[in-house]
Amino acid sequence: MPGMPIATECCIGTAGSRRIKRRACHSCLSIRRPRGRYEWRVRYTTVLFCRDIMGLMQRPCLTVLAGLMPLVYPAFAQQPQLAQPGTKLSVDQLKAQIRVTAGRRLRPQSWPNGARVAVALSFDVDNMSAPLARGDLSPGVLSRGEYGAVDGLPRVLRLLDKHQIPASFFIPAVSDVLHPQMIRDILTSKRHEVGVHGWIHENLPSLNNEAEEQRLLLQAIAHLTKAVGKRPVGYRAPSWAFSPYTMGQVAKAGFLYDSSLMSSDDAYEVMLDGKSTGVIELPIEWILDDSPVLNLPGGVLPSPELVNQTFQSEFDMAYDEGGLFILTMHPHVTGHRSRIAGLEKLILHMRSRPGVWFATHEQVARYVKEKGGRSDAARVK
Numbered sequence: 001m002p003g004m005p006i007a008t009e010c011c012i013g014t015a016g017s018r019r020i021k022r023r024a025c026h027s028c029l030s031i032r033r034p035r036g037r038y039e040w041r042v043r044y045t046t047v048l049f050c051r052d053i054m055g056l057m058q059r060p061c062l063t064v065l066a067g068l069m070p071l072v073y074p075a076f077a078q079q080p081q082l083a084q085p086g087t088k089l090s091v092d093q094l095k096a097q098i099r100v101t102a103g104r105r106l107r108p109q110s111w112p113n114g115a116r117v118a119v120a121l122s123f124d125v126d127n128m129s130a131p132l133a134r135g136d137l138s139p140g141v142l143s144r145g146e147y148g149a150v151d152g153l154p155r156v157l158r159l160l161d162k163h164q165i166p167a168s169f170f171i172p173a174v175s176d177v178l179h180p181q182m183i184r185d186i187l188t189s190k191r192h193e194v195g196v197h198g199w200i201h202e203n204l205p206s207l208n209n210e211a212e213e214q215r216l217l218l219q220a221i222a223h224l225t226k227a228v229g230k231r232p233v234g235y236r237a238p239s240w241a242f243s244p245y246t247m248g249q250v251a252k253a254g255f256l257y258d259s260s261l262m263s264s265d266d267a268y269e270v271m272l273d274g275k276s277t278g279v280i281e282l283p284i285e286w287i288l289d290d291s292p293v294l295n296l297p298g299g300v301l302p303s304p305e306l307v308n309q310t311f312q313s314e315f316d317m318a319y320d321e322g323g324l325f326i327l328t329m330h331p332h333v334t335g336h337r338s339r340i341a342g343l344e345k346l347i348l349h350m351r352s353r354p355g356v357w358f359a360t361h362e363q364v365a366r367y368v369k370e371k372g373g374r375s376d377a378a379r380v381k
Contacts, residue, residue: 100247100261103269103276106372107323115357117319119350120282120326120364121167122259123156124236125149125182127332129172129201145332149179152335157185159340160192163347168361170197170236170259173223183227193360194227195234195259196220204243213245221253234361236260240284251277257365259284265323267368280365282326288314289328294339304342311346319353324364 086094111118128145131138160167169186171194176183186192198204199216207213225231233256237246240260247270250258257280258270270279286292293307311327318325334343350356359367 099244099273100242101271101274102261102263102281103271104373105264106267106269106280106368108368108371108373110322111355111357112359112367113357114355116322116355117315117353118324118357118359118364118367119315120324120359120361121160121165121329122236122326122361123153123167123169123329123331123334124197125153125169125171125175125331126197126201127172127175128178129174129198130238132174133200133202146179148330148332148335149175149182152331152333153182154185155335155337155340156329156331157189159344159347161189163344163351164191165347165358166191166193166360166363168193168195168234168259170195170234171224172197172199172201172238173220174200176223176227180227187228191360193234193362194224194232195236195361196224196232196255197236198238199223201238203239203241204237204246205241208243210243210245213243214249217249217253233257234259234282234365236284247272247277247279251279255279256369257282257361259326259361265318265321267324267364267372280369282324282361282365284326284328288326290333290339291328291330295330295333304339304345308342308346312349315346315350319356326361
């Protein structure tokens, strides 16, 4: 879709009118005469798009976001009224249901060479795998994912080469099957890491089958081991979504680290049923992911400058605290020209500060495994 959503009929009146009156909801900029608009039905809301409004738009309409998010991320969809079994459970029963938790925090006293902050950039090379997993064979949808292999990833690698920065690439095995040149290109610089990201970006909670999940995991490990030349040590669940079986299988497979959970800003040990799994968690967060804000149809938040405000603020606080900054991106999202320019600005900002250690997830995990574990009282002030 060529335009960007600016308002909905709830705040601008009749969609069929030739002119939009100077009325807008509190989160929209008032627009008089948008050009090139067309309608798109999203559930029961009519969203109007405008090709030429990017320069005028200051903030995305929250009403539009509410309408679009369920379309792209089903987890955001309004659910029918469900039973609430937790209201009838005892405290002990509630605790027994929480199987995967954070254990010992692994923040080191300092980072290598006296660095103040660790920066671990990561790219989930999903490409066409997710729509293929759910059977969406629309050429338009598939081509949007294939952009990651054709233009997105090469552009990302050129930027990383320009600044001599390492990164971790989590790849569904099917993405490599379809475009095997990608891993060869990633490994050329000898700086980057390849991690497991499922077989075909399968949705593990929906799969909900222990044997099938195990088959897909082992199949992905075997394929990437052959493609990379060594067994990957890192795992990231597709969509960061665990089934009841995922953590146990990840630990059994012998992964050094996982990067799918959100219990801390620092690395930590993952606990399963109250016992340490031996797996290190390198935590992620939705606010440090390009996809929710840059991957919606029409580009609800198309300006990398606005996105970078959050990314930069998170980095600045991690720097002040002496912590860890992990950013999750996708070649088919950040690999577009305007977005890669935004990423370069962020990299330049980070490199302008003294004492920044750029590392792969594997390097961070091995370091915190050896050096981590200091108390909160010992944090950098």
